[in-house]
Amino acid sequence: xxxxxxxxxxxxxxxxxxxxxxxxSNLVKDINCTKFDSSVDLHIRLxxxxxxxxxxxxxxVTLPHGTGKTxxxxxxxxxxxxxxxxxxxxxxxxxxxxxxxxxAGWTDIDVIVATPAVMPxxxxxxKILGPRNLMPNxxxxxxxxxxxAAVNEVKGGKITFKVDKAGIIHASIGRVSFxxxxxxxxxxxxxxxxxxxxxxxxxxxxxxGLSMASTMSPGIVIDTKTVxx
Numbered sequence: 001x002x003x004x005x006x007x008x009x010x011x012x013x014x015x016x017x018x019x020x021x022x023x024x025s026n027l028v029k030d031i032n033c034t035k036f037d038s039s040v041d042l043h044i045r046l047x048x049x050x051x052x053x054x055x056x057x058x059x060x061v062t063l064p065h066g067t068g069k070t071x072x073x074x075x076x077x078x079x080x081x082x083x084x085x086x087x088x089x090x091x092x093x094x095x096x097x098x099x100x101x102x103x104a105g106w107t108d109i110d111v112i113v114a115t116p117a118v119m120p121x122x123x124x125x126x127k128i129l130g131p132r133n134l135m136p137n138x139x140x141x142x143x144x145x146x147x148x149a150a151v152n153e154v155k156g157g158k159i160t161f162k163v164d165k166a167g168i169i170h171a172s173i174g175r176v177s178f179x180x181x182x183x184x185x186x187x188x189x190x191x192x193x194x195x196x197x198x199x200x201x202x203x204x205x206x207x208x209g210l211s212m213a214s215t216m217s218p219g220i221v222i223d224t225k226t227v228x229x
Contacts, residue, residue: 005033010218020226024212025184031217032176037068038215040176040183044169044194045209047202054199057169058162060140061193065182066157068175071110073154074098075147076118076136085113088151099125107132111160113142113150133162161190167208169194176214187212191227 009031019027032038048055074092075085076099085093092098092109095118102125112129114122114136122129122136129135136142140160144150161171173186191210198206207228213219 003033006217009033013218013220018221018223021184021187021222022180022226024220024222025180025187027220028183028212028214028217029176029180031220032214033217034215036215038176038217039069039172040174040178040212040214041170041172042187042190043209043211043213043219044171044191044207046163046167046169046194047205047208048163048167048199050163050165050167052201054201056163057194057197057199058137058139058160059193059197060158060160061190062153063157063159063173063186063189065174065178065186067159067172068178069110069172071154072108073151074109074112075151076112076114076122077147078115078117081115081145081147084148085151088148089155090147090151095121102128107134109134111142111154112136113144113147113154115145115147116143119143133160159190161194188227195228 012031013027028040046057048057050056072091075090076095077085077093082093099121107128112134119136126135141150141153159171161169163169171190173190174183195207207224210222210224210227211219212222
């Protein structure tokens with residue numbers, strides 16, 4: 001049963017219309033039906049086969065206006081790196097005690113940064129961290145010796161993304177409280193980063209579908225031509 005707010009929201013949305021990114025960035029604020037400051041998410045369908053290693057798109061991008069969410073960062077490192085990680089604003093810093101906590105089921109963090117030296121110890125956590133998209137990875141800049149820079153980037157609006165089994169990337173690019181131009185600019189930053197990663201082996205249309213939605217609100221279909229210059 002749709003709530004009254006959801007019905008009002010759906011009435012403002014033309015289901016048969018494909019919107020420009022600019023229109024969607026305005027409309028997503030208008031049709032939000034939660035009382036809290038909802039996340040604004042993009043769903044990007046790509047013409048790739050994620051089973052092929054070179055088409056399993058993943059990367060990171062720093063959104064110009066941040067995500068509107070303060071991310072909890074865990075740094076797993078050797079003792080000599082701990083002070084710089086803490087100074088950069090990491091919420092948790094250490095190694096063995098956190099490996100044990102994660103093995104026991106603790107995942108109350110948004111991002112894990114690790115130094116290359118400790119990666120062999122973290123490998124066994126793959127089953128827990130992998131499905132939650134928390135596994136540190138050199139491609140997304142979360143395996144590095146410069147832990148301070150990595151923490152600063154994450155706290156400053158850096159997000160990571162990867163294509164799922166269905167060939168779709170889901171990413172949060174802001175909040176409904178953001179001005180519509182900031183939603184639009186953050187969206188473009190992510191979309192352009194994904195376009196730059198187009199694999200040479202991908203056949204046909206790369207950017208197949210695009211939609212924007214806030215938490216629990218209906219999705220807005222966006223014309224992919226309005227984001228490709």
